[in-house]
Amino acid sequence: MSASTPNTGASPASVHVMAGAIADADGRILVAKRPDHVHQGGLWEFPGGKLEIGETPEEGLRRELNEELGIQVLASRPLIRVHHDYGDRHVLLDVRRVDRYSGVPVGCEGQPLAWVAPEAMDPGRFPAADRPIINALRLPPVLLITGEDPRRPVDFLERLAQVLTAGIRLVQLRAHDLSLDDYVRLARSAHALCEPHGACLLLNRDPRSVDGVPRHGLHLTSQTLMGLSERPGRPNEIVGASCHDQAQLARAAELGLDYGVLSPVQVTASHPEAIPLGWRTFADLVDLVPLPVYALGGLRSEDLEEAFRHGAQGIGAIRGLWPGQ
Numbered sequence: 001m002s003a004s005t006p007n008t009g010a011s012p013a014s015v016h017v018m019a020g021a022i023a024d025a026d027g028r029i030l031v032a033k034r035p036d037h038v039h040q041g042g043l044w045e046f047p048g049g050k051l052e053i054g055e056t057p058e059e060g061l062r063r064e065l066n067e068e069l070g071i072q073v074l075a076s077r078p079l080i081r082v083h084h085d086y087g088d089r090h091v092l093l094d095v096r097r098v099d100r101y102s103g104v105p106v107g108c109e110g111q112p113l114a115w116v117a118p119e120a121m122d123p124g125r126f127p128a129a130d131r132p133i134i135n136a137l138r139l140p141p142v143l144l145i146t147g148e149d150p151r152r153p154v155d156f157l158e159r160l161a162q163v164l165t166a167g168i169r170l171v172q173l174r175a176h177d178l179s180l181d182d183y184v185r186l187a188r189s190a191h192a193l194c195e196p197h198g199a200c201l202l203l204n205r206d207p208r209s210v211d212g213v214p215r216h217g218l219h220l221t222s223q224t225l226m227g228l229s230e231r232p233g234r235p236n237e238i239v240g241a242s243c244h245d246q247a248q249l250a251r252a253a254e255l256g257l258d259y260g261v262l263s264p265v266q267v268t269a270s271h272p273e274a275i276p277l278g279w280r281t282f283a284d285l286v287d288l289v290p291l292p293v294y295a296l297g298g299l300r301s302e303d304l305e306e307a308f309r310h311g312a313q314g315i316g317a318i319r320g321l322w323p324g325q
Helices: 057-069 128-138 153-165 180-197 222-226 246-254 278-286 301-309
Strands: 014-022 029-033 048-050 072-085 090-102 113-116 142-145 170-173 200-203 217-220 238-243 259-262 293-296 314-317
Touching: 014 029, 014 057, 014 072, 014 128, 048 057, 057 072, 057 090, 072 128, 072 301, 090 128, 142 293, 153 170, 153 180, 170 180, 180 200, 200 238, 217 222, 222 238, 222 246, 238 246, 246 259, 246 278, 259 278, 293 301, 301 314
Parallel strands: 014 090, 142 170, 142 314, 170 200, 200 217, 217 238, 238 259, 259 293, 293 314
Antiparallel strands: 014 048, 029 113, 072 090
16 A cells, blocks of 8 residues: 555454654654553554554554654654564554654553664564564665675775765675685675774675674575575574565565565666566565565665655665765
């Protein structure tokens, strides 16, 4: 359902819930505790409630957060939509990031509230449907995929330093043409650059070949993804994958990965022969999986709002972000 489409009702076993991810000045997110006697009672959740017939998602979120917290939502954007089957009911959790609001949140229905940093959220203390939301809150809106030229490491690392200084906080080290030894050396240097900026470095290499290399996570090719039977990597690191169709997105979700990258959305210079998905197909595919998904392919920073409107976590880019390309 698009952000502007009114709710026309659902079967009794299906519930469309609007939820708000409300951040304070320190980046902490407001959560509320569910009453013990209700479904999923005693767990923490993101404030919100059922969308009423005839409401748009924006209208439903404004009403629910006013009733629950006493605040007025002034601006929000889509964050993630999660379909989850609890057995006794199917829930569509439609989450919007609240960018601006007026008032001071209070538990108008007596519910306990807490401000929690996304990194400190324990998924086990939230309903299962909320867990992809935690991943979405932990990930930045922009994923940089490194470009030319890793065979000139001094120039390459200077470019990386530039984008880190400019605010990039998630970096996929893509250098397929390098030998493993050269890749490992470059990864060590890139990790040292990322650390002072609080940026996460993801290694795009066979997981077994970089087992002892400093990193913050892994990025899997679609071929590697489809050959796995379990999630690779170390506990608590970020693991994502390149995807090009519904089956690959579904596999990433089944393995419990933290994100997917779906491409190509538009015509791209790196793969001019690939048929672009377009934004409508991108949105349809993303809506099927409980997974934050970056849009990739011919995108630049100015495409970020368009990506949000179509359900993306944000954008991934090489030429649109890498200096000199």
